[in-house]
Amino acid sequence: NKPHIGKLPYPPGPTPSFIWGNRNDLSAPRVWVRYAKWANEQHLVLADLQQEDNHSQFVGRCSRVTRTTVESVATSLRVYGPEWRKHRRIFQQGFKSDSCLEYRPVQTKKMHDMLYGLLRTPDDFKSHVYTYTGAIVLSVMAGYNVVPNNDPYVKLAESLLEAFRAAPMAKWKINMFPILRYIPSWLPGAGFKRYANLIKGQLAQQREFLFKSATAPSVEVEGERTPVVADLLPGCSSDSDVRMLLEAAGSAYTAGTGTTASSILVFFVAMASFPEIQKKAQEEVDRVTGGQRLPEYDDRAHLPYTEAIIREVLRWRPLFPLGLPHASMEDDVYSGYYIPKGSIIYPNVWAMTRDPVKYKDPEIFNPDRFLTETGELIDDEVTYAFGFGRRICPGRHLSSASIWLSAAAILSAFDVERKKDESGCYIPLDVKYVDKGITSHPLSFQCTILPRSEKAVQLILERHAED
């Protein structure tokens, strides 16, 4: 009933400036802190999207013109429609929680590789973690085996990401004048078109790479689950279906590698910063493995404290403090306010993690908050870190398993510590976070990673030799 809805007030907000409106209010570093303050001042209603199932029209993404010309192949940026639904179906088939059970052997093998890397060159821990998370997605998706240094696929994917980051998209006039999309690319001012052509070329290379890998004869011989692309290719009835499948595979790598790796790096930060928590978790892992083997995925149910650490990692430093913005598909009413069709909805995930009622002393890293007094896990699985409603992260089951497996294995085999100065005193851990834009993740930092025992070294070497 649009005329009626239209009479309701818009959500209140801060006073706009005469010339720029609220533009400057919306683009500050750690802007989520400012949004949370506004919410407390009742300036602005930030949707509690945990209720989003009742607001299924918040399923869209904003469709800036540069997005539709340049980036729209990524699942996460696609506007709501039939192509997005096809992508989601691919993820649903490949990554639902049952399918993910079949990826455990691949994840375990890649975890062994990572432990070996940490043993040999511990200072390169960041690179080992990225190789681990990227190798899992590429193996599961396309049966592709990443090589540790200078892998050609990883290089291609990194250069694409770099090109996205470096492009001055917000400044391009096409955002204001969509008609410009029809001008020839050689004209001055058509830089966005030349850029789009470059990106399209690289994306085509990426698809070709994934296709070749998924259809290589060796893929079937692995004795593990058939990779998602190889599994779904025979069901594709058109070139467009094949293209869609390969785009989804490319999206999985882009969306799943850095995110999962960043969570594992936050785990390193937490372990180096809070040795008493690390020790307690190591004792728990040792009780289950007897210190005689590396942890396996089946141990997960018996390691509640380790599980609580993972949940606290996701809560303490959320990677998407404002989620990924949704867009409303229809006019809507939220808490008595009118939300017009096309509004951009930012879920303030950061504010949810800092809710003092739910999380006492929210700035403190405290895994015990996820455990009852008798040591059982409570229901809160911090799922909001993976988004909401029909756009919730489809890779969350895979990612959760990868993070858990790496954390349990690292706890069993290594001590993660702060560096020491020349007199043997610990140096404070200096971790900076990228806090601009929509993500927050740790930049490079240093820590010491030492094997806990001779037995741990022996186990890592044995597993590496067997694989």
Ligand code: HEM
């Ligand atoms: C710790 C790891 C991860 C975190 C924190 C994370 C978080 C998120 C978030 C917040 C969203 C936006 C959801 C929304 O719009 O409400 C998202 C979307 C997405 N994620 Fe993840 N993710 C992770 C790992 C992965 C992995 C491993 C994959 C793939 C294998 C993946 C694939 C995707 C895709 C394709 C989307 C877009 C969904 C859509 O727009 O419909 N993510 N993720």
